[in-house]
Amino acid sequence: MRSSVVQVALDLLRLGAVMLSDPGNRAAKQIAVTNEVFYSEGGNMPTSTAYAPMKTKKRSPFVPTDAAALNRARQPVTESWVGRVPQLKPGSYADGMPIHSPEYVCCKLILRPNKFHSRESFFDFGKVFKAPARQHGVKYGLAGFDSQPVKLREVIFVDTDDFRLYNNAFILRRRIAYKDGFPIGEPEIVFKFRHTDLQLCAETDVRPHILGDHRVKFKVQAMPLKERLGGVRMLFSHNVQFVRSAIGMGKENVENIDQLVDLFPILARVRKTPGEKIHLVSNTIVEEVLQDIGVLDFGDGLTCKANVAIWRTRGEHRPLIGEFAYQFRFQDRDKLSKDALRRAESFFISLQYSAEEYIALNCTKTATVYRLLGNAPKSHE
Numbered sequence: 513m514r515s516s517v518v519q520v521a522l523d524l525l526r527l528g529a530v531m532l533s534d535p536g537n538r539a540a541k542q543i544a545v546t547n548e549v550f551y552s553e554g555g556n557m558p559t560s561t562a563y564a565p566m567k568t569k570k571r572s573p574f575v576p577t578d579a580a581a582l583n584r585a586r587q588p589v590t591e592s593w594v595g596r597v598p599q600l601k602p603g604s605y606a607d608g609m610p611i612h613s614p615e616y617v618c619c620k621l622i623l624r625p626n627k628f629h630s631r632e633s634f635f636d637f638g639k640v641f642k643a644p645a646r647q648h649g650v651k652y653g654l655a656g657f658d659s660q661p662v663k664l665r666e667v668i669f670v671d672t673d674d675f676r677l678y679n680n681a682f683i684l685r686r687r688i689a690y691k692d693g694f695p696i697g698e699p700e701i702v703f704k705f706r707h708t709d710l711q712l713c714a715e716t717d718v719r720p721h722i723l724g725d726h727r728v729k730f731k732v733q734a735m736p737l738k739e740r741l742g743g744v745r746m747l748f749s750h751n752v753q754f755v756r757s758a759i760g761m762g763k764e765n766v767e768n769i770d771q772l773v774d775l776f777p778i779l780a781r782v783r784k785t786p787g788e789k790i791h792l793v794s795n796t797i798v799e800e801v802l803q804d805i806g807v808l809d810f811g812d813g814l815t816c817k818a819n820v821a822i823w824r825t826r827g828e829h830r831p832l833i834g835e836f837a838y839q840f841r842f843q844d845r846d847k848l849s850k851d852a853l854r855r856a857e858s859f860f861i862s863l864q865y866s867a868e869e870y871i872a873l874n875c876t877k878t879a880t881v882y883r884l885l886g887n888a889p890k891s892h893e
Contacts, residue, residue, distance in 0.1 A: 586865045590743035594853045597732060598710055605717045612714055612750065616731040616841050619860050623834035623870045625822050631662055634803040634820040637836060637870065644862035648855050651809035664690040665800040666826065669793035669881055672769065676782045681707045681892040683878055698755040703776055706749040707892045713748040717778050724758025734860060738874040741864040744857065747893060794884035797826040808838055810856045812849035816840040823877055833872065833880040
């Protein structure tokens with residue numbers, strides 16, 4: 513009996529060693545046959561048999577599907593926009609001039625205002641983009657910006673009582689810059705058509721009917737998705753800006769829709785009633801506090817300043833919304849380096865995760881002002 517037990521123990525040890533060194537288990541099967549003969553000749557222990565090797569089931573890679581999992585994975589959730597901005601179809605305005613083409617790329621993160629309570633807090637946000645910059649090979653410079661002054665501007669929006677301009681993708685505002693507590697320069701008028709349709713945006717003629725000079729800016733704006741971090745949605749902003757005196761003597765004060773149509777003929781499409789009054793949106797004057805905080809270098813000559821701004825109500829100083837933005841200008845989109853653009857896009861997406869505690873989704877600065885009194889107009893933003 514004792515010798516039988518010893519024999520079985522030795523056989524089990526041999527079986528384990530052979531299974532490790534012989535994946536095909538050919539030797540293990542031979543041991544099983546030997547044991548079967550041994551026990552059939554008088555052994556009183558059960559027959560030792562070799563088990564077939566277990567098949568390892570391959571696991572599918574983990575693919576996050578819900579928003580929280582996607583945020584934890586910190587991966588892009590949208591297809592890259594580099595090389596996918598549609599080409600414009602040729603066209604012209606009523607006076608025969610060719611339609612405008614985009615000449616700026618502007619990346620914006622809308623921020624909650626509660627963390628911005630001092631000039632130093634603007635530079636605190638600069639610490640947030642250091643890790644994404646290092647991760648994607650984006651060079652940045654902060655030296656000297658801490659001595660640059662804060663820029664102050666007063667901003668107001670005007671519209672009809674039913675927000676007909678904004679509901680039709682038009683935005684009209686006036687800005688006044690301040691220095692040391694006093695206005696500098698002339699008030700500036702900014703009129704824009706902002707939409708997700710590039711062709712429609714280009715074909716909308718925002719040029720003013722004025723005697724003085726004006727400047728057109730056509731921007732491709734990259735913003736986070738409305739519902740989650742890690743993606744990019746595109747808005748196209750066709751802007752024109754000019755100083756108020758360029759309107760002409762006696763025409764600077766615009767009070768009704770007819771005067772607006774004289775100034776911007778494209779607004780004839782939204783006019784309903786002659787003489788209809790226009791008003792200050794939400795009865796609010798906005799104070800913008802803006803600070804340049806550094807320079808970003810995406811390579812291949814693609815460099816730009818980065819700034820942080822906060823909007824608050826004038827008088828009460830009630831914080832409304834914040835923004836981190838950087839933009840670069842180009843003349844020929846075909847000459848833009850795709851590597852630099854991909855670097856800029858990857859940085860923008862990683863920055864969303866890095867700045868998660870700051871970001872406000874599903875809003876813009878303009879939309880925030882329009883919603884101050886509980887109004888929620890539809891928009892094309």
